[in-house]
Amino acid sequence: MKFSFLPEEIKSEIDKELVEQEPLALARSNMAVNGHMGESFIVAYKNKFFFFTKAMGSLEFKKIEGLYPDISEMSVTNDTKNAVIEIQLKKQKHALKFAPIIEKSLNKVKVRWLITSLSPYLALFAALMYLASEDDDVSGEENDFILKLAKNDENVLTLAHNFYQEQSIETLYEVLSGCGEEQKFCIMANLLELAMCDGILHSQELKLIRRFAKSMNIEDDEYETIKQVMVMKNQIGILKK
Numbered sequence: 001m002k003f004s005f006l007p008e009e010i011k012s013e014i015d016k017e018l019v020e021q022e023p024l025a026l027a028r029s030n031m032a033v034n035g036h037m038g039e040s041f042i043v044a045y046k047n048k049f050f051f052f053t054k055a056m057g058s059l060e061f062k063k064i065e066g067l068y069p070d071i072s073e074m075s076v077t078n079d080t081k082n083a084v085i086e087i088q089l090k091k092q093k094h095a096l097k098f099a100p101i102i103e104k105s106l107n108k109v110k111v112r113w114l115i116t117s118l119s120p121y122l123a124l125f126a127a128l129m130y131l132a133s134e135d136d137d138v139s140g141e142e143n144d145f146i147l148k149l150a151k152n153d154e155n156v157l158t159l160a161h162n163f164y165q166e167q168s169i170e171t172l173y174e175v176l177s178g179c180g181e182e183q184k185f186c187i188m189a190n191l192l193e194l195a196m197c198d199g200i201l202h203s204q205e206l207k208l209i210r211r212f213a214k215s216m217n218i219e220d221d222e223y224e225t226i227k228q229v230m231v232m233k234n235q236i237g238i239l240k241k
Contacts, residue, residue: 010041010052013063018045024112025049025105031097032056033064040096042085044109047116051094064094068116076106085109114167115175120183123175125150125160127187127212128194130169134208141197149190173215184216185226192230201231 005028011019025044032038032055040053041061051064066089073088083103086095098106118126125146132142150156163172179187191212195205213223 006041006043007061010043010061013052013061014043014050015048018048021045024108025102027098027102027105029096029098033094033096035095035097042096042098042106042109044112046112049109051096053096064089066090068113071113071117074110074113076103076110078103111167111171114163114171115178118163118175120176120179120187122156122160122163123172123179124187124190125156126163126172127176127191129160129164130172131191131194131205131208131212134205135202139198142194145194145197173211176212176216179216184218185222187216188213188218188223188226189230192227193234196230196234 023043023045025042027042029040029042030038032040033051033053036055038053038055038058040051043050043052048065048067052061053064054061071087071089072091073086075084075086077084077086078100080100082097083100083106084095084097085106086093088094128146128149132138132146147157176184176187188209191209195201195209210223218226
């Protein structure tokens with residue numbers, strides 16, 4: 001990626017090991033942060049991002065940098081005139097406006113933030129929502145299962161639902177791929193439990209569960225073991241014989 005349009009003072013501020021990497025976003029704005037007149041740049045990589053901003057009349061660029069887990073909130077919007085990225089970093093909000101054509105690059109940054117910041121716990125509930133809606137009909141049993149598992153925590157449910165509504169399932173696959181082994185097995189067991197809560201294991205649901213298993217690198221024999229245990233767990237009727 002060519003950085004020829006970046007001012008030399010900005011080039012010198014970017015970590016040397018990052019310069020060789022392809023950035024997710026590299027763009028110039030004719031505004032300073034938070035709507036002030038001036039000039040700014042975004043340089044965002046897979047694990048780290050930079051805002052360089054200079055208000056009109058200032059001599060030097062201010063550097064705002066961080067790792068994605070340091071960001072508590074991020075949004076990308078487009079009002080037809082501007083593509084706007086807004087972040088909350090260490091309790092401070094920063095917003096930058098760009099030309100609408102830059103929105104696609106800004107969304108790449110947002111997706112990367114979601115992938116690195118979404119906890120396995122929230123990823124579980126997003127996965128459950130995808131699974132429950134796979135047949136376009138969320139049953140009462142499925143809804144009750146999710147609510148009970150979340151202990152009716154509105155914050156967890158809202159965050160997971162926002163992810164479910166706004167992001168592709170491929171993004172969720174990438175999030176799940178970063179889970180630890182025990183976390184993957186826990187997620188898989190709960191997905192199977194949800195699929196069985198209405199008393200029927202639908203083939204459509206099983207296909208999606210297998211895709212989730214593949215995204216988490218769960219081997220076929222591991223998947224079958226978890227599945228058989230969950231099937232046996234729910235066959236309470238055999239205890240009454």
